[in-house]
Amino acid sequence: MSLIGKKMVHFYYKNGSNSQKNKLKINPINLLFKLTLMLVLAGCGGGSSEGSSKGSITASEINILPTANAGNHQTVLANQEVILVGNGVDTDGEITSFRWEQISGETVNLKNSNSATASFAAPIVNEATPLLFMLTVTDDSDGSNTGLVTITILGGELDGETSTISGQVTFDSINHNPNQHGLDYENISIKPVRNVVVQVVDASDRSTIVATAKTTATGYYSFALQGSKEIFIRVRAELRNSSGSRYDISVVNNFEKYALYVLDAEDIFISPERAIQLNVHASSGWSGTKYNAERAAAPFAILDAIYDCVKLLESADSNVKLPKLKVNWCPENKASEEMKAEIGEIVTSHFSSTNDIYLLGNADVDTDEFDKSIIMHEFAHYVEASISRSDSIGGMHSVTEKLDMRVAFGEGFANAFACIASNNPEYRDSFGLEQSTGSYKNLDDNNFSSTGWYNEGSVGSILYDLFDTENEDNDSISLPFKNIYDVLSKDHVQNDGVNSIFSFLFYLKIRNPEISESISLLASAQDIEASNLDEFASFETNDGGGAHALPLYTDLKIDESPLIIGTSVEFGSTNKLSNYRYLILNITESGEYKITANAEKPENDPDFKIFLKGEVIKSAARPGSKEELSIQLNVGVYCLVLRNYIDVEDPGRAGVSSLFTIGVEKL
Numbered sequence: 001m002s003l004i005g006k007k008m009v010h011f012y013y014k015n016g017s018n019s020q021k022n023k024l025k026i027n028p029i030n031l032l033f034k035l036t037l038m039l040v041l042a043g044c045g046g047g048s049s050e051g052s053s054k055g056s057i058t059a060s061e062i063n064i065l066p067t068a069n070a071g072n073h074q075t076v077l078a079n080q081e082v083i084l085v086g087n088g089v090d091t092d093g094e095i096t097s098f099r100w101e102q103i104s105g106e107t108v109n110l111k112n113s114n115s116a117t118a119s120f121a122a123p124i125v126n127e128a129t130p131l132l133f134m135l136t137v138t139d140d141s142d143g144s145n146t147g148l149v150t151i152t153i154l155g156g157e158l159d160g161e162t163s164t165i166s167g168q169v170t171f172d173s174i175n176h177n178p179n180q181h182g183l184d185y186e187n188i189s190i191k192p193v194r195n196v197v198v199q200v201v202d203a204s205d206r207s208t209i210v211a212t213a214k215t216t217a218t219g220y221y222s223f224a225l226q227g228s229k230e231i232f233i234r235v236r237a238e239l240r241n242s243s244g245s246r247y248d249i250s251v252v253n254n255f256e257k258y259a260l261y262v263l264d265a266e267d268i269f270i271s272p273e274r275a276i277q278l279n280v281h282a283s284s285g286w287s288g289t290k291y292n293a294e295r296a297a298a299p300f301a302i303l304d305a306i307y308d309c310v311k312l313l314e315s316a317d318s319n320v321k322l323p324k325l326k327v328n329w330c331p332e333n334k335a336s337e338e339m340k341a342e343i344g345e346i347v348t349s350h351f352s353s354t355n356d357i358y359l360l361g362n363a364d365v366d367t368d369e370f371d372k373s374i375i376m377h378e379f380a381h382y383v384e385a386s387i388s389r390s391d392s393i394g395g396m397h398s399v400t401e402k403l404d405m406r407v408a409f410g411e412g413f414a415n416a417f418a419c420i421a422s423n424n425p426e427y428r429d430s431f432g433l434e435q436s437t438g439s440y441k442n443l444d445d446n447n448f449s450s451t452g453w454y455n456e457g458s459v460g461s462i463l464y465d466l467f468d469t470e471n472e473d474n475d476s477i478s479l480p481f482k483n484i485y486d487v488l489s490k491d492h493v494q495n496d497g498v499n500s501i502f503s504f505l506f507y508l509k510i511r512n513p514e515i516s517e518s519i520s521l522l523a524s525a526q527d528i529e530a531s532n533l534d535e536f537a538s539f540e541t542n543d544g545g546g547a548h549a550l551p552l553y554t555d556l557k558i559d560e561s562p563l564i565i566g567t568s569v570e571f572g573s574t575n576k577l578s579n580y581r582y583l584i585l586n587i588t589e590s591g592e593y594k595i596t597a598n599a600e601k602p603e604n605d606p607d608f609k610i611f612l613k614g615e616v617i618k619s620a621a622r623p624g625s626k627e628e629l630s631i632q633l634n635v636g637v638y639c640l641v642l643r644n645y646i647d648v649e650d651p652g653r654a655g656v657s658s659l660f661t662i663g664v665e666k667l
C-alpha cells in the first residue's frame, strides 16, 4: 500500500535557488477579507449544556435533566468584585444544588461556590486574561447539567474615560471524511483562533494602530480604550512571541506581493464606560458546491495547525527560538513544473530553506489549508532546519522508494512530526473535485513495501512509535517529545557523519540507555540493525538489494592505496539509494592534503564535497572523469560525500553502476 499518494512525492528546495527570492520589500496590509460579525452588547447568554444522564430503563423512570445557565460572559477590571450569576431549571422537579468551579486561568478565591450566585475578586493582571468557570446544577433525581462562562480581566488601570471591547475570534475548520479522506463540508467545527495578533485600528485613517494584543488559547481578545472614536478590530494572520519561546510566523499571499492576511471587523464607535462585546468569525467561503466567497478561514486554519506544532516544541524546550517563517498560501497556488510563486506556480506544497512554506490552494484540484498533516509535515522540515541540522538534499520522493539515507530521514521525521504534533497516527491529504477525495496513511500500521534505513515509511513509523502511547508488537516505548528533540537539537548538530536514522538511534540510545533494547527491537522490526550500533553503523547488513549500498561509511585512510567505491542508479537517480556514497576522513595532523577521485570509465564524472559537522568545507565538482583537490585540513573528523554527476543530474538515468578510485595523501 502506498503511503500517501502524491503529496508525499513532493519537492523540497534545499538551496532556495528559486524565483521567489525576487520578492518585493513592501508588505502592504492586504485588506482581503470582509467578514460577517456578531455584535453583542452585554452578553450572549450562558455556555454550553451537556447532559450527564445515567441511562434510563423505563419511561416511568426517565428524569428530564435540568438545564444550567452560567450567565453572561463579562469583561472586568482588576480588583473588581465579580459576581457570577447562575441559574438552573428543572421541568420535572427542582434544583437541589449548585456548584461553581474554576476550569482555567489564574486561580481565584471563589466565594459561595455552592450557591447560584458566587463571587470573587479579580486578580491584577498585565494583559487581558480570561478565566473559565463551570456551573453544575443537580436536580432532585440526581440528574445534572453544566454551563460555562468566561470572565476576561483587563490588564492595567481604568478610569471614567475608559471603554472596553472584547470577544472571541473563531474560524471554520473543515474536517476530513474518514472514508474518502477528502474534506467534508457538512462537518465543520467552529474553532477558536488561538494566540494570533489582534489590533484596534483607528477607522478615520484606517492605519493608525491604537492597541495591539493577542488572542488567548480559547480565542478571546480584550482591550481597554480611551476617549470616543470610530475604530475597528483587525485580526492578523500572525503568531508571535518574544519572551520565553520566540517565533514570528505569518501567512502571506504570494500572489499579492506577499501581503499579510488580515481579517477586519466592521467599524464601531467607542465611548467612555461603554463595554462592547464583539465576536469575529472567519468563514470558509464554501457555498455547497464551490468557494464563492473569500476563503477567510484558510490562513487561520493554517496557523491553527502550526500553533499545535509550536506547543509541541515548547513542551520540549520552553525557550525554543525559531527563525522568522512565512507561509505562502493563496487560492492561485497550484502545482507546476517550475517555481514562480508570484504567479501562483509553486511546484507543490513544500518548505524552502529561505524559511518559506508554500501551500497549495487550487480548489477542485488540490488545496492544503485544511490538510493539517501536510502543513505540519512542511513545518517539520522548517523545524529540523532551524533547531537541528537537516542534511537532506530534498527532491522528489515517495514511501515506496529506496532513498538516500539523508532524504529518508528528513521525510520520515516530517511525517512522524505531523502525527506527533496532532497526536494522531492518521495522515490525510485531500484533493480532487470539491476536495472530496484524498490519500490516507496510518503511521502505526508499520508495513511498508521496502523496509529499511533508506525508506521514509520505516523512519517515520519508528519515530512515531517512540512517542505514541499506543503500544503494539515490538513497540513498548512512549517517550516524551523532548527525548526526540534533544537528539535533534543537541546531537544531530554535532554529528560527524550525515544525519540519518542511524545517527538518530545511536544518540537516542546513549541518552536513554534504560530502553536501549526496546529501541533496537523497534528498529529491527523495520529491518534496521540497532542492537549493534556504532557511530557509523558499520554492523548494518541490509543493503536493500543494492550492489553499492554498504558499508554506509568507508574509512578513507591517508597515504594508503586508493579505495574502489561504487555508486548506482539501480533505485533511480537524483536522491535515491546509492546515488551518493559516504567516506570518513579522520585528520589527526593539520596540514595540506590532496584528494583524488578517478572514474573507471571515461564517461563518468566524480564530484565530492567535504563536510565538517554538516558544514561544507569544500566542493570538488569539475567536469570530466578525474577530480583532484588540494586542501588545508585541521584536526577533525570529515565526511566526504561522493557522487557521479551524471547519476544525480539526470532523473531518467536508471540501472547502471559506476566505479571510482579515491585516495588521499598528505602533501
Ligand SMILES: [Zn+2]
Residues within 6 Å of the ligand: 010, 012, 377, 378, 381, 410, 411, 414
Ligand atoms: Zn517533505
